[in-house]
Amino acid sequence: MLPEALARQIITDHSQHPRGRGEIAGVPHATRENPGCGDQVTVWARVEGGRLLEVRFTGRGCAISQASASLMTQALAGKGLEEARALAARYRAMVMGEAPPDLALGDLVALEGVSRLHARRKCALLAWQALEAALAGPHE
Ligand code: ZN
Numbered sequence: 279m280l281p282e283a284l285a286r287q288i289i290t291d292h293s294q295h296p297r298g299r300g301e302i303a304g305v306p307h308a309t310r311e312n313p314g315c316g317d318q319v320t321v322w323a324r325v326e327g328g329r330l331l332e333v334r335f336t337g338r339g340c341a342i343s344q345a346s347a348s349l350m351t352q353a354l355a356g357k358g359l360e361e362a363r364a365l366a367a368r369y370r371a372m373v374m375g376e377a378p379p380d381l382a383l384g385d386l387v388a389l390e391g392v393s394r395l396h397a398r399r400k401c402a403l404l405a406w407q408a409l410e411a412a413l414a415g416p417h418e
Contacts, residue, residue, distance in 0.1 A: 279378075279379055279387070279390060280379075280387055280388055280390070282391065284388070285387075285388040285389075285390065285391055286388075288345070288349075288385050288388035289341055289342065289345040289388055289389065290341065290345075291345075292344070292345035292348040292349055292385075293340075293341035293342075293344040293345040293348070296335075296344055296345075296347070296348035297348045297349075297351055297352050298333060298334050298335060298347075298348060298350075298351025298352060298355070299334065299335060299336065299348070299351075300334050300336065301320075301322055301334060301336060302322040302323075302324050302332060302334050305322050305323060305324045305325075305332075306322070306323055306325075306412045306413065306415055307320055307321060307322040307323070307408075307412050308320065308321060308408045308409075308411035308412040309321075309337075309408060310404050310405075310407045310408040310411065311404075312339065312343065312400045312401060312404050314397070314400065315339060315340050315343065315397075315398075315400065315401055316338075316339055316340070317337070317338070317339025317340055317343035317344075317400075317401055317404050318337050318338055318339060319335055319336075319337035319339070319343060319344075319347050319404045319405045319408050320335060320336050320337055320408060321333065321334070321335045321347070321350075321405055321408040321409045321412050322334045322335070322412065323409060323412045323413055325359065325413070328358055328359050328360075329356065329357065329358050329359065330354050330355065330356065330357050330358075330359060330362050331355070331356065332355060333350065333351040333354050333355055333409065334351060335347040335348070335350075335351060335405055335408070337405075339401065339404075340398075340401050342389065342392060342398050342401040342402050343401040343402070343404050343405065345388075345389070346386075346389055346401070346402045346403075346404070346405050346406070347404070347405035349384075349385055349386050349388070349389070350386075350405050350406060350409065352384075352385070353365060353383070353384055353385075353386055354366075354409075359413070365382065365383065366406050366409070366410070368380045368382060368383060369383055369386055369389075369406065370403060370406065372386075372387070372389070372390055372393060373389060373390075373392050373393055373399050373402045373403055374393065374399060375393035375394070389402050
């Protein structure tokens with residue numbers, strides 16, 4: 279578990295200076311919304327040879343939803359699909375409070391505190407649900 283101040287710093291940094299922001303032309307993408315918080319995230323995923331070569335997002339909303347999307351694009355870029363799904367499952371378990379933070383999650387552990395804020399769990403999972411939908415198709 280990260281010290282809370284460091285976790286907050288990572289979330290603020292990624293929400294104010296998001297990585298992996300933008301569209302990727304011609305690849306599967308999907309949008310998910312969280313009306314309760316006004317969050318909206320669209321995720322683009324370029325998959326080649328069973329690997330997530332590039333993940334990008336656009337969207338708006340609270341710091342948690344945007345930081346989570348930014349951290350996700352960094353955590354998953356270059357990963358094999360199976361590895362990416364395993365990481366997504368670990369992340370989800372952490373956010374839902376079902377499993378402790380896992381070192382394999384890297385900076386994503388900054389969002390561990392969301393597990394204690396039930397209303398914010400949707401914010402932290404939004405980008406991941408959009409990615410899942412983009413990978414599942416049909417292409418939107
Ligand atoms: Zn939110």
